Amino acid sequence: MQIVVAENLSKTYQSGSVSVPALNNVSFAITSGSIVSFIGPSGSGKTTLLNLIGCLDRATSGRLEIAGTDTAKLDRKGGARFRGNTIGFIFQDFNMVPILTVYENVEYPLLMVRAAPAAERKKLVLELLDAVGMLDQKDKFPDQISGGQKQRAAIARALVTRPKIVLADEPTANLDHTTAHKVLSLLKKIRDDHGTTFIFSTHDPKIVDEAEVIYTLEDGALAGSREQKGVEHA
Amino acid sequence: MLNIFKIALRNLFRYKRRTILVGLLIALGVVAVQVFVATSGSYKTLIVSQITDAMLGHIQIHKKGYLVSIENVPMNLNLNQHGVDKIESILKAMPEIEAYSLRIRLGGMISNFTETTNLRLYGIDPVREFKTVPLLPKRIMSGTAELKPGQILVPQILARGLSLKVGDPVVIIATNKDGSVNGKQFTVGGIVESAPGPGGRDGYIGIADAAEILRMDEPEISEIAVHVKHFDQLQTVNTALTKQLSKEVNNKGKPMFEVHTWEKLAPFANIAKMIDLLTVFIKIMLIAIVLISVLDVMMMSVYERTREIGTLAAIGTLPGKIVAMFVIEGGLLGLFGAIAGNVLSFAGVLAIRASHYTFSFGMKEGFVLDPSMRMGDVFFVSAVVLLVSILGSLQPALKASRLEPIKALRSV
Numbered sequence: 233m234q235i236v237v238a239e240n241l242s243k244t245y246q247s248g249s250v251s252v253p254a255l256n257n258v259s260f261a262i263t264s265g266s267i268v269s270f271i272g273p274s275g276s277g278k279t280t281l282l283n284l285i286g287c288l289d290r291a292t293s294g295r296l297e298i299a300g301t302d303t304a305k306l307d308r309k310g311g312a313r314f315r316g317n318t319i320g321f322i323f324q325d326f327n328m329v330p331i332l333t334v335y336e337n338v339e340y341p342l343l344m345v346r347a348a349p350a351a352e353r354k355k356l357v358l359e360l361l362d363a364v365g366m367l368d369q370k371d372k373f374p375d376q377i378s379g380g381q382k383q384r385a386a387i388a389r390a391l392v393t394r395p396k397i398v399l400a401d402e403p404t405a406n407l408d409h410t411t412a413h414k415v416l417s418l419l420k421k422i423r424d425d426h427g428t429t430f431i432f433s434t435h436d437p438k439i440v441d442e443a444e445v446i447y448t449l450e451d452g453a454l455a456g457s458r459e460q461k462g463v464e465h466a
Numbered sequence: 467m468l469n470i471f472k473i474a475l476r477n478l479f480r481y482k483r484r485t486i487l488v489g490l491l492i493a494l495g496v497v498a499v500q501v502f503v504a505t506s507g508s509y510k511t512l513i514v515s516q517i518t519d520a521m522l523g524h525i526q527i528h529k530k531g532y533l534v535s536i537e538n539v540p541m542n543l544n545l546n547q548h549g550v551d552k553i554e555s556i557l558k559a560m561p562e563i564e565a566y567s568l569r570i571r572l573g574g575m576i577s578n579f580t581e582t583t584n585l586r587l588y589g590i591d592p593v594r595e596f597k598t599v600p601l602l603p604k605r606i607m608s609g610t611a612e613l614k615p616g617q618i619l620v621p622q623i624l625a626r627g628l629s630l631k632v633g634d635p636v637v638i639i640a641t642n643k644d645g646s647v648n649g650k651q652f653t654v655g656g657i658v659e660s661a662p663g664p665g666g667r668d669g670y671i672g673i674a675d676a677a678e679i680l681r682m683d684e685p686e687i688s689e690i691a692v693h694v695k696h697f698d699q700l701q702t703v704n705t706a707l708t709k710q711l712s713k714e715v716n717n718k719g720k721p722m723f724e725v726h727t728w729e730k731l732a733p734f735a736n737i738a739k740m741i742d743l744l745t746v747f748i749k750i751m752l753i754a755i756v757l758i759s760v761l762d763v764m765m766m767s768v769y770e771r772t773r774e775i776g777t778l779a780a781i782g783t784l785p786g787k788i789v790a791m792f793v794i795e796g797g798l799l800g801l802f803g804a805i806a807g808n809v810l811s812f813a814g815v816l817a818i819r820a821s822h823y824t825f826s827f828g829m830k831e832g833f834v835l836d837p838s839m840r841m842g843d844v845f846f847v848s849a850v851v852l853l854v855s856i857l858g859s860l861q862p863a864l865k866a867s868r869l870e871p872i873k874a875l876r877s878v
Contacts (some may be wrong), residue, residue, distance in 0.1 A: 288780055288872040309785060316782020327777040331476040343469055345782040
């Protein structure tokens with residue numbers, strides 16, 4: 233089943249009277265439960281594409297269907313609701329809410345977006361914090377933990393709602409090799425357990441090695457795609 | 467909702483110094499309003515009670531047209547017995563009325579046999595008058611308040627000018643409505659403290675003595691002073707009384723009587739109005755302080771937390787919840803300011819009471835300012851501050867909710 237279908241997707245930014253094309257007629261389809269990497273040099277359109285898939289931005293032209301929903305038809309409120317129900321984000325800079333503890337940061341999407349019952353929230357949050365090895369840090373505030381710990385907490389927050397798709401922009405950029413390996417193993421386990429689709433934008437060879445499908449972007453256009461041998465699909 | 471409160475509260479104390487400063491600014495505004503309202507209210511109440519309970523009464527009823535000529539003491543505009551009976555029957559039927567007093571007003575001359583000067587007199591029944599203006603006996607500086615037949619209560623100003631003391635004989639000369647001049651000898655029964663303003667030359671004699679001087683063939687009354695049980699019911703009673711009396715019309719179909727509250731009869735009413743106006747201005751200033759402070763601090767918050775707002779929006783927080791977070795944050799800031807302001811105001815009012823601050827009004831000195839904060843004012847001011855804080859944070863909150871997540875996330 234295809235969870236992301238992009239047809240002739242283009243995005244042009246307007247800077248005064250100057251038009252800056254970021255994506256140009258990109259078409260692809262992502263199968264549900266796969267781990268996909270978009271690679272390419274800086275300015276190739278990776279982040280723009282991830283923003284479009286995450287419904288954070290709108291395409292200038294083309295069609296983008298995510299989990300059966302035409303994203304062009306979503307208004308501000310509908311977009312927020314769709315993101316909350318369907319997509320998890322792992323930001324490159326973690327983007328933890330500084331006034332909330334690690335536990336509260338992870339709990340936030342369940343509480344404020346999904347309005348899940350307290351017992352269910354507690355179970356899911358503790359389970360995820362344990363899985364990312366952050367259980368002992370749960371009562372600390374983001375400014376009291378390291379970058380790697382923040383990233384792990386951010387991963388737990390992205391996964392806690394069991395989203396169909398997780399978007400990650402350079403998810404291991406701030407992690408050491410061991411932690412990055414642990415995180416990747418965790419993501420694969422979650423994919424295996426829940427059928428979550430992971431879409432990465434990355435330069436990191438560790439992630440590229442783990443991806444089942446790799447799309448290469450160059451100057452806003454899709455320059456190629458390949459399936460990795462030896463990497464199992466869900 | 468509780469979680470939005472928790473988040474708002476934590477965000478508020480994220481910038482402690484700023485929150486405390488803005489909270490104090492709001493508190494200062496609340497203190498200005500509450501202390502001003504309490505002290506001016508105390509001043510007003512004290513003076514109004516002096517005017518109404520020592521002289522005028524709360525309400526006065528006259529024959530139509532009397533008030534316009536009141537300075538001339540028009541004898542041809544007195545109420546006849548029939549009119550008085552009608553008014554009395556209405557007053558007796560109104561349970562809100564504590565007491566009323568029938569008065570004959572007359573202008574005349576007072577002589578100590580060597581000097582003569584003009585004065586105005588009230589012919590009264592002392593028992594009914596003292597029930598209607600209960601502070602009048604306290605104005606009697608020497609002598610007694612009995613006011614026996616043939617006795618006069620001379621105003622302090624005239625007593626001093628004519629060197630009169632209790633027991634001295636005086637002659638009162640007055641002209642009746644037919645134009646004949648009549649005189650009668652009285653004994654000074656007491657010296658009454660002169661009222662501030664135009665009432666400073668008012669003296670008192672018995673109502674029968676007044677009728678005798680004016681040689682009234684039939685009983686006539688110049689005015690009926692009314693004392694209501696509860697001062698805060700004054701306007702209600704006045705409206706009801708006016709409505710009832712307006713049914714009484716003369717043969718030309720015009721109303722026979724006119725009803726006025728003390729506000730129409732005493733110049734101090736204008737000062738009271740000015741005090742009320744000043745209170746309104748101070749309240750407007752409070753609103754401006756709160757609005758500008760909260761608006762400023764919340765706009766700054768949105769600016770500083772743009773990236774965070776982008777994160778919250780990206781992970782699916784609905785725009786309404788983002789609005790609620792900022793509105794509650796602003797509301798809590800206002801609430802803290804209001805609470806601190808009311809506590810400080812309470813302390814300030816207690817300090818003023820403890821200082822026994824005195825002031826004078828007219829010729830009377832030594833009025834002690836006794837301010838107090840009413841719960842109604844506390845709730846009203848707090849509600850205004852809360853409402854304005856919410857309004858002040860609404861624009862920044864809406865701005866936050868309308869931020870494009872992608873642009874907000876790019877913010878540094």
